[in-house]
Amino acid sequence: MNAFLSTLWANVTALPATLRSGMHPGVRGDGDSLTLRMRRNFCFHLHPVQVAARTLEPKTTLGLGVITLALFGVLAASGVLLMIYYVPTPGGAHAATQDLEYAVTFGAFLRALHRWAGHAMVLTAFLHLLRVAFTGAYSRRELNWTIGLGLFLLTLGLAFTGYLLPWDQLSFWAVSVSTNLLDYVPGVGGLLKRLLLGGREVGQAALIRFYTLHVALLPALMGGLVALHLWRIRKDGGLARAPGEDPDGAAAVPAWPHLLLREAILVMVVLTLLCFLAAFVAAPLGGAPDIHNPSNPEKTPWYFLWVQEMVGYSAPVGGFAFPGVLLMGLALLPFLEREPEGAGRWFGPPGKRAVLVVSTALALFFFVFFEWAFMDPAVVSWFAARPPLVRDLLNPATGMLGLAALVFAGSGVRVRSTRTAFLAAIAVLLVAVVGFTFVGWCRGPMWTFFWPWEEWSLVR
Numbered sequence: 463m464n465a466f467l468s469t470l471w472a473n474v475t476a477l478p479a480t481l482r483s484g485m486h487p488g489v490r491g492d493g494d495s496l497t498l499r500m501r502r503n504f505c506f507h508l509h510p511v512q513v514a515a516r517t518l519e520p521k522t523t524l525g526l527g528v529i530t531l532a533l534f535g536v537l538a539a540s541g542v543l544l545m546i547y548y549v550p551t552p553g554g555a556h557a558a559t560q561d562l563e564y565a566v567t568f569g570a571f572l573r574a575l576h577r578w579a580g581h582a583m584v585l586t587a588f589l590h591l592l593r594v595a596f597t598g599a600y601s602r603r604e605l606n607w608t609i610g611l612g613l614f615l616l617t618l619g620l621a622f623t624g625y626l627l628p629w630d631q632l633s634f635w636a637v638s639v640s641t642n643l644l645d646y647v648p649g650v651g652g653l654l655k656r657l658l659l660g661g662r663e664v665g666q667a668a669l670i671r672f673y674t675l676h677v678a679l680l681p682a683l684m685g686g687l688v689a690l691h692l693w694r695i696r697k698d699g700g701l702a703r704a705p706g707e708d709p710d711g712a713a714a715v716p717a718w719p720h721l722l723l724r725e726a727i728l729v730m731v732v733l734t735l736l737c738f739l740a741a742f743v744a745a746p747l748g749g750a751p752d753i754h755n756p757s758n759p760e761k762t763p764w765y766f767l768w769v770q771e772m773v774g775y776s777a778p779v780g781g782f783a784f785p786g787v788l789l790m791g792l793a794l795l796p797f798l799e800r801e802p803e804g805a806g807r808w809f810g811p812p813g814k815r816a817v818l819v820v821s822t823a824l825a826l827f828f829f830v831f832f833e834w835a836f837m838d839p840a841v842v843s844w845f846a847a848r849p850p851l852v853r854d855l856l857n858p859a860t861g862m863l864g865l866a867a868l869v870f871a872g873s874g875v876r877v878r879s880t881r882t883a884f885l886a887a888i889a890v891l892l893v894a895v896v897g898f899t900f901v902g903w904c905r906g907p908m909w910t911f912f913w914p915w916e917e918w919s920l921v922r
């Protein structure tokens with residue numbers, strides 16, 4: 463009995479240490495090397511034991527992958543809580559969202575947190591894609607680049623399916639106009655639209671499909687792909703670096719504490735900023751949708767505005783050719799661009815960076831020129847009177863696509879670098895996407911252009 467009690471007492475007094483080693487197997491005793499601790503701990507094991515010191519510099523990744531991951535975590539957690547109150551029926555969705563906004567304790571905060579994290583994730587996933595492209599970090603990482611592209615499309619899918627759920631005037635008409643864009647995709651567009659909406663228009667069938675995609679199917683796919691993405695980084699030997707830059711060499715440091723601590727701090731900063739934003743800026747909620755009275759202007763969510771703006775000039779180019787070329791180009795990038803030199807460094811080979819500056823400047827010049835020309839009422843009425851083929855060939859969207867092709871061929875031939883040629887073309891398309899998004903955002907009633915400081919009512 464005594465032996466039993468003394469053993470039990472010994473175990474009780476040893477409880478803090480036992481808990482520590484049992485629940486946190488990476489830390490067992492004083493004699494452990496950092497390497498041993500890392501090998502035994504799951505969290506540490508996500509990273510290589512040693513990482514190149516250069517990958518810790520903020521300018522290497524800008525922390526964008528980790529920020530995107532943190533936002534996904536916030537979205538998953540806040541989304542599950544929102545599900546407790548949400549009712550996915552046309553009769554119940556708007557009322558439930560109103561309840562969340564005005565009646566449920568912390569409901570408005572939760573909605574805002576989810577909404578702003580969603581917008582932020584679209585932005586940071588896009589910026590992360592650009593950082594990987596412009597540092598040539600897709601090089602010899604074909605599978606992970608492809609997984610990443612899938613993650614970006616899933617991010618857009620999640621943001622878009624969530625957009626409908628408040629079921630207010632804005633979301634109803636935004637989803638209607640966005641799904642109408644699918645009509646311009648030849649062959650499968652109409653079928654895709656019917657599959658997504660469960661009919662020809664946004665209604666009960668569409669709401670339940672969007673809801674199922676938003677809360678179950680897409681998050682599950684996203685979770686699985688994120689796990690694969692992180693595993694691939696580990697299997698690819700850490701972040702991209704130039705050949706000869708050895709992660710186990712002199713410039714290597716242990717991932718714990720150097721990398722993990724930085725990541726933890728970054729996640730905390732993201733959470734703090736997001737909480738402040740959600741506390742002070744409410745998520746918008748309009749009135750219940752009026753299905754007989756479209757909003758004027760009817761706009762897609764901001765991340766599809768560039769497509770809507772280009773469709774205004776030419777449906778086949780804006781709705782299909784331009785996004786198709788962009789997507790195909792990005793999908794084929796690591797397979798057609800295989801220069802090992804300078805992987806992990808910004809903007810390709812140092813001696814050839816001037817090409818990127820010139821391409822971006824050309825893109826800015828031509829974009830402003832095309833848009834300026836198309837704001838002249840004389841040009842607009844001349845354009846409207848042309849046959850469809852002429853309109854498809856002579857418009858800002860085709861112009862920017864043509865410029866990207868010219869810059870690609872011209873810079874490739876001139877500096878004999880596939881990386882420079884691809885990056886130059888991506889720079890031109892980026893200027894176009896951002897530019898068309900801005901112009902689309904400025905559009906007011908009847909799709910007329912207004913500067914941000916002009917009030918629609920003053921000009922109308």
Ligand code: HEM
Pocket residue numbers: 523524525526527528530531534587588590591594599600603606607608609610611612613614617688691695700701702703806
């Ligand atoms: C949900 C979206 C995504 C998450 C959560 C995510 C997460 C991450 C993280 C944490 C890293 C390591 C740190 C960093 O590079 O910042 C990383 C690296 C990487 N990501 Fe992503 N990513 C996402 C989307 C994408 C996209 C859209 C692409 C490109 C199409 C992409 C391609 C890559 C590649 C190739 C690497 C390795 C980069 C290197 O070796 O330097 N990822 N990602």
